[in-house]
Amino acid sequence: MGRRNIGEMDFWALRNSLDTRQSISSLGAMLIVSIFLNAILFLVVYIVVFDYSTYPNKESIYKAHLYITVILSLLSLIFGLPSVYKRFEKIQYLITIIVSQNLFGAFPLLFALFAFGNVYGVTQDDLLTITKLALFAGGLVFIVTSIRFFLLLKRGEYRADSYKEKVRKKWENFVRGKLPVFTAIGVGAVFIIQFLFRVIPLTDFDTIIMGTLSILIYLTMLFVLPEQLVILYCKIRYESFNHNRKGNLKPFGFKTHQKKKKKNYKVR
Template identity: 35%
Template structure:
C-alpha cells in the first residue's frame, strides 16, 4: 500500500516530528521514563486496582498485573540498553519501536487500565458491565485508528505530506477537515461509555471521576497518535533519510544526492 511512495512523500512528517525525536533525545527520555514507568505500574495496580486492599472487581486483574509487570521489566531492560550511544546509534529503528511501546504504556494503557480498575471497585458494577465498558471503549479506539489510517493515506495520495509543493501549503486545511469524523467517532464512543459508567457506578468523589475521564480520553488520543508513529517506524526501516548519522543529523533525502 505504501510501497509506491518515496521518502519525499513523507518529508513533512520527517521534518516536523522525527527531527525532534533524535536517538540522543530518546535516550534522555528513557532515563527519565524508567522511574515514571514503575510509578505508573504502582499507581495502576496498587492505587487504582488496590492489589493489597479493596481489590477491583475487574476480570483477570491478577493476571493482567503479572503480564504488565513483565512488560515493564522488558521495557526497562530495553530502555537501559538504548541509553548507550553505541547501541542506540546502531539500532535506531528498534530504539524508536521501544519509544512507541513506552509512550503507550505510560499514556495509553496505564491511564486506561487505571480508569477501568477504579470503576471495578464499585460493588454496583458487575463483571458484565465492566466487559461492556471495555468492549465499547476499545471498539471506539479501533475505529479511530482505522479512520486515522484512511485519513493519512488519503492525504498522502494528495501529496499533503510533501515539502515545498502546493499541497504541502494546503495540508493544514485538509487535516482540519479530516479531523471531523474522528472527533465525532471519539465523542460518540466516549459519551456512550460515560453514560454506562454513570448509570452503574456510585462515585465516591470528584477525584475518581477525573481519573476515569482522563484515562479514557488519553487512551483515545493515543489511538489517534499510533498510526503516525507506525508510519515513521515504517519509513525508518525503508528510507535511510529517516535515520540519523553519527553527528545526530538526519540523512539527506535520497533524491537530493
C-alpha cells in the same frame, strides 16, 4: 486521475521531527526518563486502585503487565545509551513506540478500568462491557486515523513542495481534516460515558471524571499511533530518515539507488 504511487518525497514533512524532538538523542533521553515513569505509574495503578477492584482476572493482568513493564524498562535502559542507539536506531524507535503506548495508553486504560471496579454496585459484567466499549472506541480511532493518514499521503499533503501551502491553510482545513477522527473519539466517548452514568451512582462522580479522562488519554495515544508506525516504516524503507554516527540526519535523496556502471570488456 490515475493512481499515484507514494514515494520518499511524500513523507518529507514527517522527517522534520526526526531532527528535533524525535532525534535519536532525544529519544534516548526519553527512554531513560520512561524507566522512572513506568515505576511511578505502575505504583499508581496497582496500589491506588488495584487492591479493592472487582475487575475479573486482575491478578493475571497484574503479572503480565509487570513482566512487560520490567522488560520495557530494561530495553529502555539499553537503548537509552548512545553507544547502542547509534547502531540500532530503527529498533530504538520501535521500542519508543511500545514504551509510549504502554505509558500513556495501557496505564491510563487500566487505571480507569480498575477504578470503576472500586465502585459499589458495578458488577464484573459491567466492567467487561466498559472494557469492550473502550477497546471498540480505540479500534475505531486507530482505523479512522489510519485511513485519513493514508488519504493525506496520497494527496501529497506531506510532500516538500506542498508543505508551505499546508501550513498556510492549516486553520482553514483543521476542522474538516480532523472531523472524522474527532467524530470517532466523540462517538466512543459518548457510549462509554452513557454506560458509566447508568451503572455508577452520582455519589462516585469523581471516579467517572478520572476514569473518563484516563480513557481519553488512551484514545489520544491511538490517534498518534498511525503516525508513529508510518515514521517507523520510513526509517526501515528510506536511509534519509536515519541519522549518521554524529547524530545528524542523512541527506534527503530522491534517488536511493544508483545504477552501477557497466564495464566494457574487449573481445579478443
